[in-house]
Amino acid sequence: MTTKRLMLYFPRCETEKPIVYHLVKDYNLIINIFRAKVTPDEEGFLVLDLTGSDRDIARGIDWVRELNIEVREHQKGLRWDESLCVSCGNCIPHCPTGALHFNGEPGREVVFDDSKCVECLSCIENCPYGACSSII
Numbered sequence: 001m002t003t004k005r006l007m008l009y010f011p012r013c014e015t016e017k018p019i020v021y022h023l024v025k026d027y028n029l030i031i032n033i034f035r036a037k038v039t040p041d042e043e044g045f046l047v048l049d050l051t052g053s054d055r056d057i058a059r060g061i062d063w064v065r066e067l068n069i070e071v072r073e074h075q076k077g078l079r080w081d082e083s084l085c086v087s088c089g090n091c092i093p094h095c096p097t098g099a100l101h102f103n104g105e106p107g108r109e110v111v112f113d114d115s116k117c118v119e120c121l122s123c124i125e126n127c128p129y130g131a132c133s134s135i136i
Contacts, residue, residue: 001051005049006048007072008071012042027063028053029052031050033046033047034118078123079132081132082131087109088128088129091131096118100112100132
């Protein structure tokens with residue numbers, strides 16, 4: 001089993017189709033949705049993990065692309081700007097996965113582990129310096 005994090009961008013004409021349903025039913029994939037904005041007659045996006053065999057994931061992604069849905073495989077919806085971070089630590093208790101944490105060294109700087117981030121976006125509303133922001 002493999003898991004891939006994807007961002008799907010929907011054109012207006014594709015937002016009313018049951019895409020997640022078909023990925024589960026037709027391609028045997030397990031879906032974990034982190035963020036979504038899919039509204040009829042507007043552009044939309046989904047940030048999700050697809051879990052399944054490499055073959056089923058590839059087939060599902062190919063099918064999604066046939067619907068003119070843009071698939072981005074290696075981009076997060078969260079941006080952390082280290083240069084804006086003053087290591088106040090206000091974000092740390094609001095990060096459920098520990099993606100934002102103190103490095104443990106004497107200077108106690110906040111560090112960001114991208115691989116642990118589930119894009120809950122709690123850090124954005126809790127960072128007084130704008131170090132965390134959304135790219136969507």
